[in-house]
Amino acid sequence: MTDQAYNFAYLDEATKRMIRRALLKGIAVPGYQVPFASREMPMPYGWGTGGVQVTAACLTPEDTLKVIDQGADDTTNAVSIRKFFERTGGVKTTTHTAEASLIQTRHRIPEEPLRADQILVYQVPIPEPLRFLEPRESETRKMHSLEEYGLMHVKLYEDIARHGEISTAYAYPVKVEGRYVMDPSPIPKFDNPKLGGSPAIQLFGAGREQRIYALPPFTQVVSLDFEDHPFMASKADHDCDLCGCSTSYLDEVITDDRGGRMFVCSDTDFCEARRAQGHRGRLSPEEAV
Amino acid sequence: MKDLGNTALLQVAGLSKYYGTRIGCEAVSFDLWPGEVLGIVGESGSGKSTLLSCLAGHLTPDQGRVLYNGRDTVTMSEAERRVLGRTDWAFVHQNARDGLRMGVSAGGNVGERLMAVGARNYGAIRGSAIDWLGRVEIDADRIDDRPRQFSGGMQQRLQIARNLVTGPRLVFMDEPTGGLDVSVQARLLDLLRGLVRDMGLSVILVTHDLAVARLLADRLMVMQAGRVIEQGLTDQVLDDPQAPYTQLLVSSVLQV
Amino acid sequence: MYVATKGGERAIDAAHDWLAEARRGDPAIPELSVAQIREQMSLAVNRVMAEGSLYDPDLAALAIKQARGDLIEAIFLIRAYRTTLPRFGASLPVETGAMAITRRISATFKDVPGGQVLGPTFDYTHRLLDFKLAAEGEVQQAGRKPADDQPAPHVLALLDRDGLMEPLAPSAAVPGDLTREPLEMPADRPLRLQALSRGDEGFVLSMAYSTQRGYGRTHAFVGELRIGSCAVEMEIPELGFSVEIGTVELSECETVNQFTGSKTEPAQFTRGYGLVFGQNERKSISMSLVDRALRWEELGEEDTGAPAQDAEFVLYHCDNIQATGFLEHIKLPHYVDFQSELELIRRLRKAAGASEREAAE
Numbered sequence: 001m002t003d004q005a006y007n008f009a010y011l012d013e014a015t016k017r018m019i020r021r022a023l024l025k026g027i028a029v030p031g032y033q034v035p036f037a038s039r040e041m042p043m044p045y046g047w048g049t050g051g052v053q054v055t056a057a058c059l060t061p062e063d064t065l066k067v068i069d070q071g072a073d074d075t076t077n078a079v080s081i082r083k084f085f086e087r088t089g090g091v092k093t094t095t096h097t098a099e100a101s102l103i104q105t106r107h108r109i110p111e112e113p114l115r116a117d118q119i120l121v122y123q124v125p126i127p128e129p130l131r132f133l134e135p136r137e138s139e140t141r142k143m144h145s146l147e148e149y150g151l152m153h154v155k156l157y158e159d160i161a162r163h164g165e166i167s168t169a170y171a172y173p174v175k176v177e178g179r180y181v182m183d184p185s186p187i188p189k190f191d192n193p194k195l196g197g198s199p200a201i202q203l204f205g206a207g208r209e210q211r212i213y214a215l216p217p218f219t220q221v222v223s224l225d226f227e228d229h230p231f232m233a234s235k236a237d238h239d240c241d242l243c244g245c246s247t248s249y250l251d252e253v254i255t256d257d258r259g260g261r262m263f264v265c266s267d268t269d270f271c272e273a274r275r276a277q278g279h280r281g282r283l284s285p286e287e288a289v
Numbered sequence: 290m291k292d293l294g295n296t297a298l299l300q301v302a303g304l305s306k307y308y309g310t311r312i313g314c315e316a317v318s319f320d321l322w323p324g325e326v327l328g329i330v331g332e333s334g335s336g337k338s339t340l341l342s343c344l345a346g347h348l349t350p351d352q353g354r355v356l357y358n359g360r361d362t363v364t365m366s367e368a369e370r371r372v373l374g375r376t377d378w379a380f381v382h383q384n385a386r387d388g389l390r391m392g393v394s395a396g397g398n399v400g401e402r403l404m405a406v407g408a409r410n411y412g413a414i415r416g417s418a419i420d421w422l423g424r425v426e427i428d429a430d431r432i433d434d435r436p437r438q439f440s441g442g443m444q445q446r447l448q449i450a451r452n453l454v455t456g457p458r459l460v461f462m463d464e465p466t467g468g469l470d471v472s473v474q475a476r477l478l479d480l481l482r483g484l485v486r487d488m489g490l491s492v493i494l495v496t497h498d499l500a501v502a503r504l505l506a507d508r509l510m511v512m513q514a515g516r517v518i519e520q521g522l523t524d525q526v527l528d529d530p531q532a533p534y535t536q537l538l539v540s541s542v543l544q545v
Numbered sequence: 546m547y548v549a550t551k552g553g554e555r556a557i558d559a560a561h562d563w564l565a566e567a568r569r570g571d572p573a574i575p576e577l578s579v580a581q582i583r584e585q586m587s588l589a590v591n592r593v594m595a596e597g598s599l600y601d602p603d604l605a606a607l608a609i610k611q612a613r614g615d616l617i618e619a620i621f622l623i624r625a626y627r628t629t630l631p632r633f634g635a636s637l638p639v640e641t642g643a644m645a646i647t648r649r650i651s652a653t654f655k656d657v658p659g660g661q662v663l664g665p666t667f668d669y670t671h672r673l674l675d676f677k678l679a680a681e682g683e684v685q686q687a688g689r690k691p692a693d694d695q696p697a698p699h700v701l702a703l704l705d706r707d708g709l710m711e712p713l714a715p716s717a718a719v720p721g722d723l724t725r726e727p728l729e730m731p732a733d734r735p736l737r738l739q740a741l742s743r744g745d746e747g748f749v750l751s752m753a754y755s756t757q758r759g760y761g762r763t764h765a766f767v768g769e770l771r772i773g774s775c776a777v778e779m780e781i782p783e784l785g786f787s788v789e790i791g792t793v794e795l796s797e798c799e800t801v802n803q804f805t806g807s808k809t810e811p812a813q814f815t816r817g818y819g820l821v822f823g824q825n826e827r828k829s830i831s832m833s834l835v836d837r838a839l840r841w842e843e844l845g846e847e848d849t850g851a852p853a854q855d856a857e858f859v860l861y862h863c864d865n866i867q868a869t870g871f872l873e874h875i876k877l878p879h880y881v882d883f884q885s886e887l888e889l890i891r892r893l894r895k896a897a898g899a900s901e902r903e904a905a906e
Contacts, residue, residue: 146367188884266880
């Protein structure tokens, strides 16, 4: 059911062209933050307006869209954004990673490896990896253009000096093709290794901050670290209690007020597919005999 | 050991800077040789700080040339100038707070320049930081403390370590001992003199304190109202001043 | 035992139904009409138009009704609607000097050509609750005097003629459009004024207030505040001349600020400027103070480090739609990030515990 009062995927064609130009520039200069004239969207800033605009500019009527938030298709904001495009674009939607041609995500990269015919769109709250070291936009842009990234390592140095390890657990900064330092959006650092060398196009949209950036397929992406304190992707030291997977990123769920908890895959589609294949975890319901 | 090359490290010609119609500094020319310490003395308002800012690239002069190793630092791009600023050059501020990151540990402060030029081994960076803290007489166990917890003299020594860790060739110093107690000053001067000699640094030192100039500088330039009115070897200028203004300056210090 | 987060879709629908019910309130009380809001809540309507950047009193009134009186939410509705409107072009600059004035005051001169007009103002009312309004009393008809057709030129133009005002060089440059181009720093004055004009009233007010209290002091006098209607004209290329396409109500404030001059320039007055949709004088005065404070650099003044002098700080934080969205987004699930923090804290605590045990051994 489409809403005829609006253009396909809400934005008018002139705005989409403007966003596509920014996307092309972003693809051409991987990791560089391209300013774009972000539009007011009918959802609040900070709730995915950047991702929604990028998705709107990329969607075609033939696309199949998947929207996830925290890895899950059924979280409220994912539902809301999916409905928005069903209503304004009439596009097919899916919860299956493999079936989607375009995936909009907040805070996760799907567990299932992406393909060359897929686009992953990230929602980005703060695109500037140097922001909390230097609050001034005019200064951080200069630092990027002059490749002055020493300060970023000072932050990592301070982490190790204080905690014995780099205590950045998400939105872990990366260097793209040996040039730009980039914020991968608040994905857990567990997902960082999936950023590099991916066959899919990865697009990042920050609506409030009016920035777009991109990783073209097979881009080199290196998580910042020290030689003697190398980057390590980490996750909870458990298996999924529903599907038994030992390699997926897990959510911790509190099950009672006596300290009971369970760990389940944050990627709901991945977990369901494994269970459909017969995988079982510690707390899977007993098979009906 | 001084590297006595036969070309000047810094060649300054006809440097002028105006604030509206007021003269900041005017028609300043001099050469600085490798391993040489040049003192710039004069009262406050004489233009010595303006001159230093123009030389270090913090201010853009209105006229004149500044050649560093033959490259014009006035016309070079900001990118190149900033690279110089974190490799070959160093700047020691009068107020240590202007030259330190107060929210970053002492080790992080010293390590920043190393990381800025590509050091990526935590252990090695920390090793250099400990070494440098030692050289400026700060205990190694203070490495993870923030400069806020340091005394004024320690902050200044930390600033010096942070600047010298990458082995710069040219150091700009703006009243490095200003605002410190006399006893603290003496210790710092001693330290600076040793470092300058050991590392063969070229230094441009701005000070209003002739005692500091006498201890550190090989050569002196005396400034008044934005112009250089006398220059020469330090002992020569201080013991046998020619210009009346210099005579006044020297006599006032002798009274102290 | 596992309670999945399934059902997000149903929860959203149910929440929306509940919202609609709450908006209506007690059905025994008559429903507000959009026209009632437009006519009787006109200052709220004005604020929504100003910060929503769309001059349409009916839509603004509708937005207020839909937003249950939450003005920032109403502004948000108007902004989102505005995005979908095609842009046909730009009007000619409005001639505020030819405004049909409903209110006009100058604090710098006792009387000015065209006269001082108090208009419908809260000034000089005693702020006592009027219980007659609770009894829904009859409207008192205000007395009227026939309009005299005396022109009311801008007060600052009078000073300008004497050479006491900073000269404003006319510029042929087309100002940027904040809604079409990303805001980049440093922003020029047209962009700053646009951002302030649609900035949050409370934020701009506080910034202006801070300059009065000494954080970037500019010694402002209200040279002139005028409120009234202006014709909007647009040049139609096919016609080759301009036609009037409507009128808008505007509040315009020009401040006169002290400036002691420099070596190259004689002492003269400088100005700050505020222009806002609708009757919105608090906002237009605030805007002119902040505008003036932001001009420190071009006027060769000292940067005192005051927030109101910091263009990046003011412009990046004055938009309440950006601010409220980002503020409220922390209500969204963050459990992936939180989970990674949780693991980190546990790991660090474990490491600290191990080294303590080692030390104890």
